[in-house]
Amino acid sequence: MLSHVTPVGYLCLVAALASAAIVIWYLVKKPALGLTTKLTLLFGVGVLPAAVAIASTTVGMQATTERRFCGSCHVMQGHTWNAEHAASDSLAARHARNPFFGERNCYVCHADYGMLGYPMTKLNGMKHVWHYYFGGFKDKSLDHAIDEIDLYKPYDNVNCRQCHSGSLTHFKSISDHQSLEKELGKNEVSCTSGGCHGFAHPFSKFGKKAPKKSTVKPAGSASAAPAASSAAPPASGGAP
Amino acid sequence: MSLRSKLAGWPQALLLRSACYAVLAALAVMSYSIVVPKPLPVIAAMSVGHVLCVVGFACFGLAVLVEMATRPGARSSLPPTSKPAPKSEPASKG
Numbered sequence: 001m002l003s004h005v006t007p008v009g010y011l012c013l014v015a016a017l018a019s020a021a022i023v024i025w026y027l028v029k030k031p032a033l034g035l036t037t038k039l040t041l042l043f044g045v046g047v048l049p050a051a052v053a054i055a056s057t058t059v060g061m062q063a064t065t066e067r068r069f070c071g072s073c074h075v076m077q078g079h080t081w082n083a084e085h086a087a088s089d090s091l092a093a094r095h096a097r098n099p100f101f102g103e104r105n106c107y108v109c110h111a112d113y114g115m116l117g118y119p120m121t122k123l124n125g126m127k128h129v130w131h132y133y134f135g136g137f138k139d140k141s142l143d144h145a146i147d148e149i150d151l152y153k154p155y156d157n158v159n160c161r162q163c164h165s166g167s168l169t170h171f172k173s174i175s176d177h178q179s180l181e182k183e184l185g186k187n188e189v190s191c192t193s194g195g196c197h198g199f200a201h202p203f204s205k206f207g208k209k210a211p212k213k214s215t216v217k218p219a220g221s222a223s224a225a226p227a228a229s230s231a232a233p234p235a236s237g238g239a240p
Numbered sequence: 241m242s243l244r245s246k247l248a249g250w251p252q253a254l255l256l257r258s259a260c261y262a263v264l265a266a267l268a269v270m271s272y273s274i275v276v277p278k279p280l281p282v283i284a285a286m287s288v289g290h291v292l293c294v295v296g297f298a299c300f301g302l303a304v305l306v307e308m309a310t311r312p313g314a315r316s317s318l319p320p321t322s323k324p325a326p327k328s329e330p331a332s333k334g
Binding site: 001002004005009012013016019020023024026027033038041042044045046049050052053056057059060063064066068069072073125126129132 | 252257259260267271275279285286296300304
């Protein structure tokens with residue numbers, strides 16, 4: 001149950017326990033308000049809870065960047081299963097196997113970058129929660145939700161170019177990269193389009209392009225990976 | 241009515257108990273978000289948890305002020321009352 005808790009998380013829990021012990025001691029024992037009691041209460045009501053608040057915020061913000069967090073809403077489980085399935089060869093899955101992305105692959109690829117990138121990403125996350133609980137997605141089945149889930153705006157090539165800068169020889173040697181340089185820069189052509197490197201989550205495109213069919217199965221299902229990867233056109237391997 | 245006499249009317253014990261209950265609730269919410277890092281617990285910890293934490297500490301701070309206001313002769317850090325203390329009593333006592 002606590003296997004995912006980080007060292008900071010454990011410190012936070014210990015501080016919370018210590019604070020709770022002090023507070024409960026005061027409530028139960030009702031000691032006289034001497035200097036010792038006041039100082040003890042200052043720790044129990046002020047210092048330790050402040051430490052817990054700071055640490056839990058740090059741990060919470062870290063948790064929001066993990067794939068498990070994204071997949072905790074059932075409508076995203078298709079995407080997370082596809083990304084973590086060992087046999088899946090979708091763009092998302094191949095990136096998830098890279099240690100730089102790892103368990104944070106959703107966040108690394110979908111975060112906004114730049115000066116206001118972090119708060120904007122978090123605000124969008126709040127919008128997701130709103131849509132989930134008040135926009136009807138909570139009550140939709142996974143198959144129905146996958147058909148309707150879409151990005152708020154087209155995927156920005158800048159996110160790809162955080163790593164694939166496009167400045168190295170190998171990147172420039174690809175004729176399509178040269179001929180589409182301006183379009184790629186203006187986001188008129190997406191790196192993750194069908195004709196280029198393929199959709200990041202190809203299974204999610206079936207409902208938008210063809211009659212709906214159940215293509216997403218939990219990890220471990222034999223049919224999940226082939227279905228998930230069948231729509232992905234051949235994509236080149238590691239890019240510069 | 242001066243600030244000191246207003247504060248003196250506040251129930252210090254109730255303030256301290258309120259502080260304790262608010263902090264206990266805040267600790268529960270924040271700890272739960274660490275054990276179960278899902279969207280709602282994390283959002284609750286960063287909103288409700290923090291507010292309860294601040295409310296608890298504010299209650300504690302008020303209780304401290306109440307004690308300062310009710311302690312005889314201890315008014316160096318508070319606005320003067322309408323009734324000045326006897327001249328023989330040191331102003332900075334306490």
